Amino acid sequence: MGAPRVLLVEAFYGGSHKQLMDLLQENLSSCCLCSLPAKKWHWRARTAALSLSQSIPTSGSYRVLFCSSVLNLCELVALRPDLARLKKVLYFHENQLVYPVRKDQQRDFQYGYNQVLSCLVADAVVFNSSFNMESFLSSISSFMKKIPDHRPKDLEQLIRPKCEVLFYPVHFPDVSREHDKDPELFLSTMIKLSERQVDFQLSVLGETFTDVPEVFSSARLLLSRHIVSWGFLPRKQDYLKALCDADVVVSTARHEFFGVAMLEAVHCGCYPLCPKALVYPEIFPAEYLYSTPEQLLKRLQSLCRRPDATRRHAVKVDTSSFSWSTLKDRYQTLLSLDAPL
The missing domain is CATH 3.40.50.2000 (Glycogen Phosphorylase B;)
Structure with missing residues (x-):
């Protein structure tokens, strides 16, 4: 087996994020997985890019980078210019623009902002459902109005052409019939x-x-x-x-x-x-x-x-x-x- 050509990067390696990465690594050839444990989600979203930039091995064989939207992809490719040339695929399990909080004032602007930045540097942006994709894209404009001045424009128009829906692949068990959640x-x-x-x-x-x-x-x-x-x-x-x-x-x-x-x-x-x-x-x-x-x-x-x-x-x-x-x-x-x- 040759050098890895697909670089899988997961900043929150647990739950459905882990299952997807494991599934890709097990079923697709020539993959290299770099991850951080699924702990303290908020800190992973803020700081994982720096840690991963130091732990991802350098290789001239990489051609594709696949990561979930927990990672600030913009920061990672800035810290690791060798990864900027890859085909960069960003996968959304959920999006932070509409993720529920008790009061909108409690929503940490940085998490959603990071996801928008990641979309701008990605080559392909993939969502696990149309609801996920449309709720994210349609919220960008109002989300950016939180910025007091010098607001960026036309971000939805820049990001939408890169977007597609690809259902999360469920590994269904072989069973026979004898079956924030309110x-x-x-x-x-x-x-x-x-x-x-x-x-x-x-x-x-x-x-x-x-x-x-x-x-x-x-x-x-x-x-x-x-x-x-x-x-x-x-x-x-x-x-x-x-x-x-x-x-x-x-x-x-x-x-x-x-x-x-x-x-x-x-x-x-x-x-x-x-x-x-x-x-x-x-x-x-x-x-x-x-x-x-x-x-x-x-x-x-x-x-x-x-x-x-x-x-x-x-x-x-x-x-x-x-x-x-x-x-x-x-x-x-x-x-x-x-x-x-």
């Missing part, structure tokens, strides 16, 4: 179902962080007779079994730029209920979307009272279109070696 809405809906004497079983899956909302502990007591699983399942096979055993999967997300977990659940046979907002209308037909908490409650009540019909339903989402086997050729083309020298 937990308050989800758990309050479950409590209302319980109060209405609706028969259901509940799994609440996910990582536990330091600051656990109070609603979790109170809801766990109120819903105790329904609970099958609660919290993080460290073994992937246990997580997949929980998905395969479930009939319905619910998202109450306040933000979502793609939604791997929902697609994994559908792949495992779950009937999805998602907000009629964010990325979901791009992926899920209207029959799986709800607009209000009242609609969600009504839909869940109906599904719980007709479990056999729910289980027989074939979800009208082709998960294979989001799989690595389907998307591999497009990623290979994106990272092709026909790069400017």
Whole structure:
């Protein structure tokens, strides 16, 4: 195997960012991965370029640089002029122009500004969904108005021609059927179902962080007779079994730029209920979307009272279109070696 021609750079090597880089490294030839651990995201966004500029090996064989938008690509290529000549591909898992904060005044201007700068120096800018791309591009102008004077102009027009949508490649497990996210809405809906004497079983899956909302502990007591699983399942096979055993999967997300977990659940046979907002209308037909908490409650009540019909339903989402086997050729083309020298 020859010297690496594709340089993979990940400033936040964890979660979906790590999974994508690992997938590319395992399936595409001639890759070199340079990364920093997924800790203290805010500091990675501010300072990763300097650290990586000192750790990325020098090589005359590189032709393509692929990185996520956590990295300030502008700073990296300024610090490492040898990388400036490469075909530079920037991948957006999420964007900081519309990432939710409690108050807009709390939004750190630097994070979004870094992403705009990175787009300007990139040769190709790739988003995991149309929602992600359009929400970013359409917000650039208003975002830049925060600058008190000498505001840059026409940035959307400069960046848009470089942009394309390429779905995040989900590595779906081989399963057979035996299934900032607003937990308050989800758990309050479950409590209302319980109060209405609706028969259901509940799994609440996910990582536990330091600051656990109070609603979790109170809801766990109120819903105790329904609970099958609660919290993080460290073994992937246990997580997949929980998905395969479930009939319905619910998202109450306040933000979502793609939604791997929902697609994994559908792949495992779950009937999805998602907000009629964010990325979901791009992926899920209207029959799986709800607009209000009242609609969600009504839909869940109906599904719980007709479990056999729910289980027989074939979800009208082709998960294979989001799989690595389907998307591999497009990623290979994106990272092709026909790069400017």
